[in-house]
Amino acid sequence: MVVMHRGKPWLWGPLSYLGVGVAGTTMIVDQAHKWWMLNAFDIQGKGRVTVTPFLDLEYVKNTGVSYGLFLQESRGGQWILVAFAVLAVCAMALWLARGVTTRLVAVSLGLIMGGAASNAIDRLSLGGVADFFALHAFGFHWYVFNIADVAIVAGVIGLIYDSLGASRKDASNGV
Numbered sequence: 001m002v003v004m005h006r007g008k009p010w011l012w013g014p015l016s017y018l019g020v021g022v023a024g025t026t027m028i029v030d031q032a033h034k035w036w037m038l039n040a041f042d043i044q045g046k047g048r049v050t051v052t053p054f055l056d057l058e059y060v061k062n063t064g065v066s067y068g069l070f071l072q073e074s075r076g077g078q079w080i081l082v083a084f085a086v087l088a089v090c091a092m093a094l095w096l097a098r099g100v101t102t103r104l105v106a107v108s109l110g111l112i113m114g115g116a117a118s119n120a121i122d123r124l125s126l127g128g129v130a131d132f133f134a135l136h137a138f139g140f141h142w143y144v145f146n147i148a149d150v151a152i153v154a155g156v157i158g159l160i161y162d163s164l165g166a167s168r169k170d171a172s173n174g175v
Helices: 016-040 075-099 103-126 147-163 166-172
Strands: 049-052 055-062 129-137 140-145
Touching: 016 055, 016 075, 016 103, 016 129, 016 147, 055 140, 075 103, 103 129, 103 147
Parallel strands: none
Antiparallel strands: 049 055, 055 129, 129 140
């Protein structure tokens, strides 16, 4: 039974299974990769490993948010970032239940929720987010990132793409 509020499902919508499934899969894949990099591959012991002329593997613990902004070295600071991630995931789960009508939006929200949840797990278990992929070219070095970060960016791109679609423009114009 689905709880309804003003004609809309409150906690579980028609595409919630898809979004939550994508979130769970994203979280499991990212956590498995991080476990493998830290324990089986021992990236900390190896230091920087060159994979291609533009990609290295290295371990960086990010105690801030994207691009190392708002660094939170303390355990309390990490808990604040975890709380923010939990609130964001809950808000996106409600959005998924109440307002999602396309599979693209459900998958996009799932990618963002799974990536945020996986990075929050890192904050609790490692004291920061474990990042491994370092892109660089022509003397420019991009920030070091992980699979969860890729999922979050892909999810945001999906939401932006959906927002630019003809159906969204028609809806905003009252057509």
